Amino acid sequence: xxxxxxxxxxxxxxxxxxxxxxxxxxxxxxxxxxxxxxxxxxxxxxxxxxxxxxxxxxxxxxxxxxxxxxxxxxxxxxxxxxxxxxxxxxxxxxxxxxxxxxxxxxxxxxxxxxxxxxxxxxxxxxxxxxxxxxxxxxxxxxxxxxxxxxxxxxxxxxxxxxxxxxxxxxxxxxxxxxxxxxxxxxxxxxxxxxxxxxxxxxxxxxxxxxxxxxxxxxxxxxxxxxxxxxxxxxxxxxxxxxxxxxxxxxxxxxxxxxxxxxxxxxxxxxxxxxxxxxxxxxxxxxxxxxxxxxxxxxxxxxxxxxxxxxxxxxxxxxxxxxxxxxxxxxxxxxxxxxxxxxxxxxxxxxxxxxxxxxxxxxxxxxxxxxxxxxxxxxxxxxxxxxxxxxxxxxxxxxxxxxxxxxxxxxxxxxxxxxxxxxxxxxxxxxxxxxxxxxxxxxxxxxxxxxxxxxxxxxxxxxxxxxxxxxxxxxxxxxxxxxxxxxxxxxxxxxxxxxxxxxxxxxxxxxxxxxxxxxxxxxxxxxxxxxxxxxxxxxxxxxxxxxxxxxxxxxxxxxxxxxxxxxxxxxxxxxxxxxxxxxxxxxxxxxxxxxxxxxxxxxxxxxxxxxxxxxxxxxxxxxxxxxxxxxxxxxxxxxxxxxxxxxxxxxxxxxxxxxxxxxxxxxxxxxxxxxxx
Ligand SMILES: Nc1ncnc2c1ncn2[C@@H]1O[C@H](COP(=O)(O)OP(=O)(O)OP(=O)(O)O)[C@@H](O)[C@H]1O
Numbered sequence: 001x002x003x004x005x006x007x008x009x010x011x012x013x014x015x016x017x018x019x020x021x022x023x024x025x026x027x028x029x030x031x032x033x034x035x036x037x038x039x040x041x042x043x044x045x046x047x048x049x050x051x052x053x054x055x056x057x058x059x060x061x062x063x064x065x066x067x068x069x070x071x072x073x074x075x076x077x078x079x080x081x082x083x084x085x086x087x088x089x090x091x092x093x094x095x096x097x098x099x100x101x102x103x104x105x106x107x108x109x110x111x112x113x114x115x116x117x118x119x120x121x122x123x124x125x126x127x128x129x130x131x132x133x134x135x136x137x138x139x140x141x142x143x144x145x146x147x148x149x150x151x152x153x154x155x156x157x158x159x160x161x162x163x164x165x166x167x168x169x170x171x172x173x174x175x176x177x178x179x180x181x182x183x184x185x186x187x188x189x190x191x192x193x194x195x196x197x198x199x200x201x202x203x204x205x206x207x208x209x210x211x212x213x214x215x216x217x218x219x220x221x222x223x224x225x226x227x228x229x230x231x232x233x234x235x236x237x238x239x240x241x242x243x244x245x246x247x248x249x250x251x252x253x254x255x256x257x258x259x260x261x262x263x264x265x266x267x268x269x270x271x272x273x274x275x276x277x278x279x280x281x282x283x284x285x286x287x288x289x290x291x292x293x294x295x296x297x298x299x300x301x302x303x304x305x306x307x308x309x310x311x312x313x314x315x316x317x318x319x320x321x322x323x324x325x326x327x328x329x330x331x332x333x334x335x336x337x338x339x340x341x342x343x344x345x346x347x348x349x350x351x352x353x354x355x356x357x358x359x360x361x362x363x364x365x366x367x368x369x370x371x372x373x374x375x376x377x378x379x380x381x382x383x384x385x386x387x388x389x390x391x392x393x394x395x396x397x398x399x400x401x402x403x404x405x406x407x408x409x410x411x412x413x414x415x416x417x418x419x420x421x422x423x424x425x426x427x428x429x430x431x432x433x434x435x436x437x438x439x440x441x442x443x444x445x446x447x448x449x450x451x452x453x454x455x456x457x458x459x460x461x462x463x464x465x466x467x468x469x470x471x472x473x474x475x476x477x478x479x480x481x482x483x484x485x486x487x488x489x490x491x492x493x494x495x496x497x498x499x500x501x502x503x504x505x506x507x508x509x510x511x512x513x514x515x516x517x518x519x520x521x522x523x524x525x526x527x528x529x530x531x532x533x534x535x536x537x538x539x540x541x542x543x544x545x546x547x548x549x550x551x552x553x554x555x556x557x558x559x560x561x562x563x564x565x566x567x568x569x570x571x572x573x574x575x576x577x578x579x580x581x582x583x584x585x586x587x588x589x590x591x592x593x594x595x596x597x598x599x600x601x602x603x604x605x606x607x608x609x610x611x612x613x614x615x616x617x618x619x620x621x622x623x624x625x626x627x628x629x630x631x632x633x634x635x636x637x638x639x640x641x642x643x644x645x646x647x648x649x650x651x652x653x654x655x656x657x658x659x660x661x662x663x664x665x666x667x668x669x670x671x672x673x674x675x676x
Contacts, residue, residue: 133224139193140200143207150221150232155183162239166199166299171235183221184231191227198299199229205298206231208273213266215286215296233296237289238454241282244349245462246454253409256349257438257445259285262293263342268430270295271335274304278316280341282348291448304334314386317341319364320354324375325424327365329386336424339433343419350408365391372420373399379423411438 123145127137131149155172161182162169170183188195206217221230240259243249251259263285270277277284279300286296300316312333314326323340325333347355356371358364374397380388401416408416415438421427439445 128224131222131224133222133226135191135193135227136196136200136222136229139196140203143200143203144220147220149223150219151223152221152226152228152230155181155221157183161235164297164299174232180235181218182233182235184233186229186231188227188229202299202301203231205275205301205303208303209270209275209298211266211269212292213262213294214269215294234288234294236286236294236296238287239283239296240285240287240293240345240349242461243287243454244282244352249454250352251349252446253412254443254446255451256346256412257443258291258448258451259287259293259349260342260346261434261439261445262448263295263345264430264434266293266295267335267338267342268434270301271338271430275301276304276335277301277338277341279318279321280338280345281318281321282345285345289453291451293448319361320344320357322364323424324365324368324372324422325383325385327361327368328383328388328391330383331386333424335429336427339419339427339430340424342430342433343416343427346412346419347405347408347416350412351405362391368422369393369397371399371401371404372422373397375422409438411436411441414438 124134124137124141127141127144128134131151132144136144154175156175158171158173158180160168161171166187167184168187170185172181172183173179174181186199188199203217203220206215210216215233215236217231217233219232221232222228244251263280267277267280275298277295277298277300279297280295284295284297285293287293302312304310309332311331314329314331314333317323317326317337321341321344323333323337326337344355356364356367358367374393375383380392399417401420402413405413405416415433415436418426418428418436419433
């Protein structure tokens, strides 16, 4: 490494001084050679986040020289960092110098010239000098290439507005612009490089996308001394799951078309840029007060490569929205997985509730077959899907979408027929969906600006309201039962039942105490904080006491050391997430037959088997594992049950397997009720 002495751009307090510019001779190594360069660093625009380091990067070998070709070709490098909507720029012109003679050539853009994954030492040094922490530049330099970090103290944190498996999301004010933004604080486990790489992939993908219906990453907050990282996004008031959960909200056909059209247009952009989202669901579809929908949460997204043999994980997409090919273990798939999830969303918007709320992979597949039909013989033969022999039903199920959703508009049914086709190649493309009669015939999609204005409504808000209701009810109950012993009667907040009958996994209000992170200007996680994760699954019934893990965690679990994985699990082994209630609003649309005997109208739940959980669980395939260690639910020890599917040995009968499976769940239900 060379040294980059940029201190001259800062005033005495280390704040960037716009009146200053810097002309320094520096050395840095590139392709194992030490380059001596003249650095001209200037700061323009409002860029208080630009902090240059005075740190020295030593390189013992100073004897190598730059070849004459390089001298002509790569004499100048321009690195342009821009953060947020305000176009803050710090320009560093590097003119390579050999043997004391400065050669100032034409500029070239680092981001354009260096491919992903090819961060020369010199660039990493520059990034650290520009304020990025080395734990990030070391493993994911290319994800932040050309950007400057924002500082935490240039934002005022207002309130917490959401949380996911990997993040806490806050509403905040950008003190430089006054704009309200959403800050997604990414959770890391001990700065594990694998976790950082996963987060970097999300950043890289977000930076690749630029469309009104896709959330835009506006910048990143971190600092050289910080262990935290926040992604800055436009603040969005609602998510589709939250809106659908409002008792007063009934979507009309033009409104459903408006939302689904925006979803498909955003997806079309993603797919055209080679990005598969792989986690389309209501809570990842954010909506602002102008009715604009933006696809968010690219944590599970992946880039399709030209390699036809690209192997992908099948453990993605939240269970209720997961297509059959993934449940059957496909590792080669494409855009059709997002189309399936979009079909689920379309039907959900008309039906007023999730249409296939399976609790395990087995049950999910069964629900799919019962609603959409089971695959043809030919499909089983040619697909060679890993779990095909296990899951193949003994008799053919026929598609009964039309009977089930007889109140849906015919054009919606016809589109659903495509989107929910069992065979992925029959789903068409996003473009063909957008050209379907559903969108091209009356009534047309309404204009987003004509959509009603709602108070902020997120899945998370509904969860908070449930939590408050529960607390009030618990307080009343404990007062009437044992007025003098309130505290001892109080149940652990994270394990109380919400008003819809769901388990809440966390105490939301004061789940963690925030401490100041002096370096980033933001509070840090509490001791042991990030381990209290919830899964990305949209809901779980109180009785479905089965471990769940989001696809991202599953995928991470595949790569991350087991230490990382286990530390990200909920302490008692449960990964539950409450789901707000959905109401059917198409009077006749009763499809309880496809919801199974367990899920009831408006109270569907999710349960996912331990197989999802990663390496350990994968060894348990084909088993039902009754865990020995007790877990605490409602303050009582219970025996955890992990359903590790497939639950049946090859050659078994799927119907028997499902019956047995149902029985196991019912037992868990009864047990949890008794305990409660
Ligand atoms: N830009 C935004 N504006 C407002 N709220 C947001 C924004 N981004 C995220 N949220 C809220 O925070 C929640 C969690 O965000 P996100 O889904 O990106 O996190 P995650 O950790 O990746 O979640 P998951 O567990 O689904 O993978 C969202 O469901 C949403 O309610």
